[in-house]
Amino acid sequence: MKYSFLLVLSVLGALTAHAQETNSVGMKLVPIPAGRYYRGSEGEGENADEAPVHRVTISKPFRMAVTEVTNAQYEAFDPEHKKLRGKAGFSKDDDEAVIFVSYPEAVAYCEWLSKKEGKPYRLPTEAEWEYACHAGTVTDFSTGRFLPASYQKSQKTDRTPVVVSLKVGQNPANQWGVQDLHGNVEEWCSDWYGPYEAAEQRDPVGRASGLYRVTRGGSHGTPMNFLRATNRLAMIPEDKHWLVGFRVVQAEKPVSQPLPAIPPKANAQNVSQKPFAWKAVSATQPVFLEPIRYVNKPACDAGVPYYSHNHQPAITWASNGDLLAIWFSTERESGREMTVVASRLRAGQQKWDAPSEFFKVPDRNMTGSSLFHDGKGTIYHMNGVEASGDWQNLAMVLRTSHDNGATWSAPKLVAPEHEKRHQVIAGLFQTQEGWLVQACDADAGPTGGTAVHVSKDGGKTWVAPYTDPQKPDYKTGASGGLIAGIHAGVTQLKDGRLMALGRNDNVSGADGIAKMPMSTSADMGKTWTYSPSEFPPIAGGQRLILRRLNEGPLMVIAFTHHPEEPDESKKGMLFTDASGKSFKGYGMYAALSFDEGKTWPVKKLLTDGKYRYLNGGAWTGAFEMNATNAEPRGYLALTQTPDNVIHLISSSIHYRFNLAWLQQKMLAEAAKQ
Template identity: 65%
Template sequence: MKNLQKIIFLGIGLSLLSTSVNAQEKEFIPMANIPAGSFYMGGSALGENFDEAPIHKVIISNPFRIGKTEITNAQYEEFCPEHKVLRGKRGLSKGDDEAVIFVSYNDAVAFCKWLSKKEGKTYRLPTEAEWEYACRAGSYYPFSMGDGLPSVFQKDQRIVRDYQSVSLKVGQTPPNTFGIYDMHGNVEEWCMDWYGPYLSDTQTNPVGQSRGEFRVTRGGSHSTPETFLRSSNRMAMLPDDKHALTGFRIVQAEYPASKPITTFETNLNSEHVSQVKAVWKKQDKVPLFMAPIPFVIKPDCSSKTPFYQHNHQPAITWCDNGDLLAIWFSADHENGREMTVLASRLRAGAQKWDPASLFFKVPDRNMTGSALMNDGKGTLYHINGVEAAGDWQNLMMVQRTSYDNGKTWSSPRIIEPEHAKRHQVIAGTIKTKEGWFIQLCDAGPGGKDSTAVHISKDGGQTWADTGGTIAGIHAGVVQLKDGRLMAFGRSNNIADSSGKMRMPMSISSDMGKTWTYSASEFPPLEGHQRLVLRRLNEGPILLISFTDHPLRTNPSERGMIFKDKNGKEFKGYGMYAALSFDEGKTWPVKKLLTDGKSRFLNGGAWTQFFEMDATHAEPRGYLAATQTPDNVIHLVSSRLHYRFNLAWLLKNAD
């Protein structure tokens, strides 16, 4: 009798299991039931993870259902069949049951609206708090399963340039205690919230900020270091961005009734910005060279500015109110996701630059490559690269504008949406005589990858890659009077008639589509050096470069011949300026960028400390320059700001 009961109960159990399985098979999106409860949200907030603080209590007052897995290709393509053409892009997500990628926040929201209408239920993206609550599943370890990520979960968890063809098949690793799969890795997941700082008090069903520029993503992905897959780690993206690292999962629940918060913070570079138009007094008669001063100044800790040990790759422009605005990246590692764009302002009449403050940051994305330009009509333009993750190969390009001297900026707008090569922005944006904008970008992450050319013919509204390449990376470009473009760059060096390697000069007669290359008369640049090429207000073309690399061991390969104030020749080392009065055919003026006074200076970044005197100038650095309407040339290296004018460059020139 007992055995018969066991058989009956077993039969009933199998029948119920079969019914449950069949019901699950019929469910378009398998969902897990998440109970109401509370937890402590956030993390220790060390270093680059400062945005995980403060840890605060969150109450989830109502149970909800969340997708057991991320939305797959097959599920998404029920809504958007045309997405199928993106399967396998970058070698990823080819199968029906792999997590969908190359979907924007707006795409994910549209899917939820479609599914809600289709099933008569409310589907949406999870709030950031719901996501972390479901991910932790009662755990406060870095990962829901413990201190580290078991190998079974790992899919090329490192900084990569070219993605490996890892499987993104969902549900292949053990679920957490709530029965949810792939909360750590596989692909990042869009959340509903605008990104912004946490509050410290207890929150009930929080929904984030009332507005913002970036939507939160969570969970990390393949091809990403393990630390970014932690339960508390916060990331974000522009809502219309899409790439190979991010997909989404959905929630079935009503929208929370909570009101969003508003906790926006201002930064020093945008505070107390005068809107009085400057009256520029020409300073072009008397020779001017001012002692270099630092523009990269470490902020006070109380400012909460994310300032790291490596500050490099500047851009600079003038403002109509008489201020100067300089930006650069701050990072511990040049391929790191902590990289942040900082700014400093030299206010009109001031003798010192403001301390560094935050200028632009997409959370947990590498930000390599920045440019600034004043169009001469009251508008400032900021263009920046944004990586999908770390490194600086797979960048898209975004643009912002300011009409009030950099006090406020428009929301970032994607101008080159593909995370790809040819998008590493170089300082030195120019405006042609036709009114077109030209933005140069390194064509790849390597030292010999040349320079790409992007042009906007409508004031920055739309941009196009010409497809042409300038010889050398980190190039500078000017437009010649006959309409051609002339550029110089680092590497891809060309031998002159004597066989000596020289800096390449590139010329284009079709606005950057094709180029011809020849050896210039200038020595080539090497690592940790970037030139400036620009047309001065007065007409001549100015090149600022370096005589050699300071780590060369052969004395014969170092230095250039200059003339002192008495016409006597001497060998000088380091940064110099050259002038051309005949559209680049000859460069009769070459001057070492020093006033001859002895100084011990810190050039920052890769330059570090050096001695400046009559025969030595700054030995290396990344350069950027602008010329204010009073005709003063403002040059910045990796840390220092130089001020001089054409009259000084011409002083004692033959």
């Protein structure tokens, strides 16, 4: 019965090819018949949002534009858009799909066209779009199981965008006379993004509210999986880039009621709003608590998008006494399935909550997160959002919470261009002037430096100071506004200068041995000068910490060497035990400076000397902790709570200690184990 009905629809659709109409801007439209279809797929993993399959009725026919809106058609409404032609190399001609158009701009175009034509124009609903794309078929593509080569335009993840023609209407129309639904550019739909429900629906219009508007169809520079009829994508409504355009339908809006807004995730549920009474730990009593895991796999039936690779954390404290940690979960670091998940260590508890989703723009890579509590009740969350996969062309978004992370403001594009210099690094901090400083990797590779972004108005506006970003030179000091090394830790010195330490782009010391590079800036990141630090370099799978402790000293946490270092003479560092005897230690250590980074007299291996089997997750894996061995690598993030306890997380493990413990030499009897 199902297939007979679809066959009837296909026959009806074939007849529409003779019913085209052309409006005053040269846009061709074809009628789409009313009918029913099965929306979604039995998707799993990154395609889980396509499930469950459910029956949808489109109760009224409508007209749909044969192709995406072109530059000429859009610029009849907004002539200023001509300035964006050729941006990133794309869409220069009149008959190419318009791009760099946000959701509000697409809606404004529809309103303009409605007045001009005297007929109702709008964006399609997600259900209408998929219905028209299937055009009576049940296969991944209206062309069958596969999409012919002629439709394909660099169908892979392109770190650097590959310029292709976006000329519309270059391939055969589907069974209902519509073109360019698989690829070319993604298309805005009118729905707020949210999960499907299993019940049969009539003229569905999405969720009542949300954070992201649905886009459909996939684009150039995108793997084939994202061009399927059932694939769902979405974007922050104000976002715009070279992968997304839109098409219109001519019809009144459906009158059906939207589904309820999405309820909060577990990390935002049952969040206490009672202020916590922080009691400072003794300044003289050493504290080192048992390391615990904060990355814990959720239950299989929890419905949490959780993948095999969990990495790149950030952490902060909340006024209610909770700790909040976030990190990305993905199958591959260049994957579109990447999501940001969160876990809470609730006040008084000893075990972290199971993770739940924290921030995810659907089908976009989400590399790079930071969290920061300003000490006055506001938590800042900064995150990167890619146009597609990979992690090079990121925009930066900011959210804030004033209720301990129970609710967050809508994501705001504070650096809206999808480009380099936007890969967020954990370590957002506030200067003595009250300015916010966010460090970001300047390149997607293993070298290339770190940029800073500065806000002087509490996160409302941001600037990225630099001279010439194309000419970083760590030997001459002609910086181009870049810190030497990626994944840099940045802090402010008491004299107002910024100081940073980074990974790679190493600088040789007086002895000719490569050292971790130190960068300083007297103009808040516009220019930098470079020198060798006294610390050994770090490399892949390692990220350092540089910050000022509540008590005043500067602290570095890094690693003695890289685990894959082939030269035995370069492995480990010398430390001193409680008896004054030197010993060689390996792995993660902390160093303290009491003279603004000139000297670092305290260096301590981050272990209490006990034997433990631990698993650092991500690139670290299993290791043994003992008197001479600490965690060998990991991406580090840190917060210090108002009671002065230092909370350090690596890619999987949560460490807790205080300044008195760092200043206490390792017990001689532990060192003998």
